[in-house]
Amino acid sequence: MRCSLDWVHRASLGAMLAAASGSASAYTATLTPASPKAVYLQVGNGTFAGPINCLGSGSDCYSSGGTPVSNATVNTVSVTLAAATVGNGTAQAMTTNSTAANSYWDGFAFCSVPAQLYIGGFYRTTGAATAAAQVTATVPAALTNGSGGTIKFSQITWTSSGNGDTAGNGFLPEVFPGGTFVNGGTQTVGSMASNTWNESCWNFSYLNTAVPGAGTYTGAVLYTMTSP
Amino acid sequence: MSTARRATFFLALAFGIIWAATARAKSITIDDSGSAAIEPSVLMRWKTAAPTRSAAGKLMVGTTTIRVRINVMPWLKHSGRIYLALPAQQPGPINLSWTTQGRFMAGQLASGNRVLVYAGPITTPFMEDTLTFQFSVDGALMRRAVPVTYHFEMDEE
Numbered sequence: 001m002r003c004s005l006d007w008v009h010r011a012s013l014g015a016m017l018a019a020a021s022g023s024a025s026a027y028t029a030t031l032t033p034a035s036p037k038a039v040y041l042q043v044g045n046g047t048f049a050g051p052i053n054c055l056g057s058g059s060d061c062y063s064s065g066g067t068p069v070s071n072a073t074v075n076t077v078s079v080t081l082a083a084a085t086v087g088n089g090t091a092q093a094m095t096t097n098s099t100a101a102n103s104y105w106d107g108f109a110f111c112s113v114p115a116q117l118y119i120g121g122f123y124r125t126t127g128a129a130t131a132a133a134q135v136t137a138t139v140p141a142a143l144t145n146g147s148g149g150t151i152k153f154s155q156i157t158w159t160s161s162g163n164g165d166t167a168g169n170g171f172l173p174e175v176f177p178g179g180t181f182v183n184g185g186t187q188t189v190g191s192m193a194s195n196t197w198n199e200s201c202w203n204f205s206y207l208n209t210a211v212p213g214a215g216t217y218t219g220a221v222l223y224t225m226t227s228p
Numbered sequence: 229m230s231t232a233r234r235a236t237f238f239l240a241l242a243f244g245i246i247w248a249a250t251a252r253a254k255s256i257t258i259d260d261s262g263s264a265a266i267e268p269s270v271l272m273r274w275k276t277a278a279p280t281r282s283a284a285g286k287l288m289v290g291t292t293t294i295r296v297r298i299n300v301m302p303w304l305k306h307s308g309r310i311y312l313a314l315p316a317q318q319p320g321p322i323n324l325s326w327t328t329q330g331r332f333m334a335g336q337l338a339s340g341n342r343v344l345v346y347a348g349p350i351t352t353p354f355m356e357d358t359l360t361f362q363f364s365v366d367g368a369l370m371r372r373a374v375p376v377t378y379h380f381e382m383d384e385e
Contacts, residue, residue, distance in 0.1 A: 025261045026379035031290055031363055033370045034271040040278070105278065122278050126288070127371035195279040195286045195367065 033126045039133060040068050041121040041225040044075030044098035068104075074220070077117060077204045087211035094156070094204040103199055110163050111201035119176050120199030123192045123227050132191040133227040135176065141184030145215035153181040153219060155210055158202045165200075176200035181221070189223070258310065258380040262297030262354065270363055272370055286367040293360045296332070298380050301353040308350050309383040313342035314376075319369035322376060324361060331357035342381065 048066030075098040085092070093115065100118035103110040111118045123133035142150035159178040165171035175198040176190035192198045270290035279286065300308070310332070314324050316339050325336035332345040332355075346355070363376065 025259060026257065026377045027260055027263055027294070028375045028377045029265065029292055029294075029361070029363070030269040030373050030375050031272050031365060031370070032269045032373040033288065033367075034273050034290075105280065124274060124279065126367050128368050197279050 037126070037227070038124040039121070039225050039227050040123075041119075041135060041223065042068070042071075042100075042104060043119045043223045044096065044117055045071060045073050045100050046104055046120075047071040048104070075117065079206050081206075081208065083214070085208070087208060089207075089209050091157075091205040092208050094206055096204075105197045105199065108164065110199065112163070116161075116201035116203055118199065118201055119190070119223075120197070121192060121225060122197050123194050123225070125194050125227070130194050131228045132193045133225055134188055135190045135192065135223060135225050136186050137181070137189045138186050138222040138224065139181050139184060140219045140221075143217035143219035145213070145217045147215065149213045149215055149217065151210055151212050151217045152183050153221075154183050155207045156181050156204060157207060158204045160200045160202055162199065162201045174200040176202070178202075192225070254384045255311070255381045256302075256384060258382050259299040260296065260380055262299065264295045264297075266293040266295065269373070270361075272363070272365065274367065275364070287364055288367045288370055289362055289364050291360060291362045293358060295356070296359050296380075297354055297356045299353065300350045300355050300382070303350040303382060303384070304353055306350055307348060308346075309344060310346040310355075311342040311381050311383065312337070312345045312378060313381050314339045314378045316340035317377060319374045320366065321369075323364040324378070325364075326359045326361045328360075329358045331355060332359065345380070 047069050049069050050066040075096055077094045077096045079092045079094040081092060095114040096117045097114065098117050099113055101109060101111050101113045104118070104120055119135075121135075139153050142152050143155075144150050157178070157180040160174040160176055162171065162174065165174065175192065177200075179187070179189060181187070190198070190200070270292040272288040272290040275287040275289045298310075300310075312326075312332075312335070314322065314337055322339040323336065324339075325334075327334045328345075335343040335345065337343045
């Protein structure tokens with residue numbers, strides 16, 4: 001009986017040692033996503049704060065550590081027609097006052113100004129790939145001259161490209177493809193997959209199939225990015 | 229009888245030698261309950277503010293500083309090899325790099341592995357250092373906060 005008790009005692013001691021050994025701990029760090037969602041859309045000129053001279057381009061970009069800030073500039077795209085050419089059905093190339101020629105990602109000479117208008121941005125989100133963010137254009141029914149004259153917005157079309165964009169490098173088709181404005185309403189002009197930088201250059205044309213009265217016709221298109 | 233006993237002895241000795249040659253050093257998790265984090269959690273941010281056009285910019289990184297204090301009393305006055313181990317775990321592949329104040333070695337490792345941070349005599353009951361860790365995780369895996377566990381382990385010689 002005494003022998004048996006002694007055995008129990010030793011067994012208990014063994015258990016205590018095992019427990020002490022098991023107390024050796026592992027350290028746990030909690031990884032917390034901070035500010036995980038972000039969207040950025042730039043049509044025409046943009047502004048970045050931070051280092052300049054991106055890859056020797058003289059401008060700023062993300063790759064040099066730049067951070068985008070709000071830019072209230074509204075760039076224009078325009079064309080002036082000689083009286084003899086009005087309504088002759090020959091499309092007229094439009095030019096922009098935007099000076100955004102280099103990619104705002106890496107400073108690459110991406111667009112040709114004043115012929116092309118830069119559009120770019122990204123949609124940042126954590127987690128697995130989600131539905132793409134949509135970029136839409138809110139378009140008035142017509143351009144107006146302030147005295148009752150109008151030109152339908154559908155007279156304006158655009159094509160899309162970008163220096164260096166090829167199917168081989170995966171940058172074609174353009175994420176912001178060519179199109180034609182609707183006459184009033186909202187239309188989708190592109191989409192951005194999550195966690196990718198997206199950019200294209202647009203060449204606008206005036207179809208010139210209408211014969212409006214002489215004057216200056218203007219209209220503003222609002223581009224909006226909406227993330228899931 | 230005497231010959232048989234002697235043969236048994238040599239056989240046992242032979243087995244013992246073979247066992248010693250093939251045995252791995254035993255790894256024991258070291259008590260690091262004395263460690264303390266300076267920041268309560270590791271804030272993970274995008275490594276680059278914007279992604280790349282090729283979708284390669286999805287990496288999130290976060291940094292934290294830990295005052296490491298491990299209890300090496302059981303190995304006092306012995307030599308030991310101490311490893312930092314990052315087990316394979318959720319949310320998926322994790323890369324960890326760290327700098328030190330000099331008591332341990334700086335290094336880096338991927339989850340599922342371990343890296344030597346100290347080799348030599350154990351001369352004090354506790355070993356302390358301040359380590360700055362940087363975690364790197366694919367942002368696609370970081371929908372929510374996730375606990376990540378690592379530990380120090382001693383290879384007994």
